[in-house]
Amino acid sequence: MSRKPTMDDVAALAGVSIATVDRVLNRRGGVKPDREARVLAAARGLKIDRQLGRSYAHRLRVAVLIQTAANPFHAALGSAVAAANREFLSLNIQFLVHHLDPNRPDRIPGLIDRLARAHDGLIVASPSSPEIAASLRLAAATIPVATLATDVPGSGRHAYVGADDVQGGRVAGDLIGRFLGSAGGDVLMIAGLLSMAGHRDRENGFRAVLREHFPACRVVAVEESRETAEGAGDVAAAALRTHPDLRAIYLTSAGADRVVEALSAAGAPSMVFVTHELTEDRRVLLRSRKIDAIINQDTAIEVRSVTHIMAQLLGRADGAVETVLAPVRIFTAENC
Structure with a gap:
């Protein structure tokens, strides 16, 4: 288009009236969101020299x-x-x-x-x-x-x-396998809820990498915490009683502090412990080496x-x- 675009051009491209274009471009309000979006997209496409998309009348x-x-x-x-x-x-x-x-x-x-x-x-x-x-x-x-x-x-x-949760589970398995070394050992996974696709994917990735690269590491149980800290602590305490040879815990949800408490109460503070999400409470546990490693996805990003x-x-x-x-x-x- 060799000539300067006009409101008629915007209206034709957006499929609305000239009055609607006028209300949107001059920020008078009273236009439905879908029409406002069409007008602004058309105006940007025609390169109308206005500060479009920076101020919208309709919230x-x-x-x-x-x-x-x-x-x-x-x-x-x-x-x-x-x-x-x-x-x-x-x-x-x-x-x-x-x-x-x-x-x-x-x-x-x-x-x-x-x-x-x-x-x-x-x-x-x-x-x-x-x-x-x-x-x-x-x-x-x-x-x-x-x-x-x-x-x-x-x-x-x-x-x-x-995050790619299959990859996250594989990273957790790789860390635990390397921490345990060639001797391997029994491993507990505590998931929040397996009805969450991400937690199922983490389990699949975790099991896969142990099977492929660390066959001496055995997943003895996958238990749900029901997404609560108390649940994670209870699962860890019960597993420590049921599996006295347990050597590592992989937690995918809330409750890292309760798991640490369960390990301390059972006299197993040297247990390998890997989890997700670098929240402030977990940062403290990581710095004190009560957690061995954290796999973090940046929530702000x-x-x-x-x-x-x-x-x-x-x-x-x-x-x-x-x-x-x-x-x-x-x-x-x-x-x-």
Whole structure:
């Protein structure tokens, strides 16, 4: 187009009236979010010289469905969401945290349905089940949906942001195998909930690497903590009684402090102990060498990624929407 673009051109490209274009470009409000997004996309495409996409009259609300702060990892997610709200002020997108109980999966589909009706987008870190996947598919038919930290297979979500949990499990197995050496020994895995796809993937990766490279290491049990610290401590204490030759514990969820307490009470402080997520309480345990290694996925990076993707899905940020696999880092007492 050799001439300077006009509002007529924007209106034709966006499929709206000139009056709608005028209201959007001059920030008068009163335009539905989908039309506003089309107008701004058309204006950017025509390279109209305005500060487009920097100020939006209509506020969009995105529900973020995670566990309560009783789970330190989810507490970190919640803090990162608060930081994202400050970052996305210019796009007028508000991220609102809501809580689910992973031990009441029967309540989660109804919660998803209610949030989807009341919000413009949905970010979910949830256990998976056919009912939960169905509720997310229904939501994704009308609003953008992204899964965070653990995926929900068959959910129809538009994007997933999180670590490669098969790889995370393999890293844990590799660490434990190397710590135990050629003698190997009995290993306990404590998962949060195996209904979470991420925890199942970690188990699969963990078992695979031991089978392939450390056959002297034997997984004697995989127990669920039900995503609670108390549950992790109880499982560890029971396993230490049942398996007196236990040499290593792999924990995938909350409760590292309770596991350490169980090891101390059983007189087994030298047990190899590997877990995930470098939260502040775990940093203290790592520095005191009560945890041997932590495999960390950066919650701040994950939340920044998923909120940016949501802004793209809502038409308030440019770029192609892609699934993001967050990198992981290994921490020991020497680099935490």
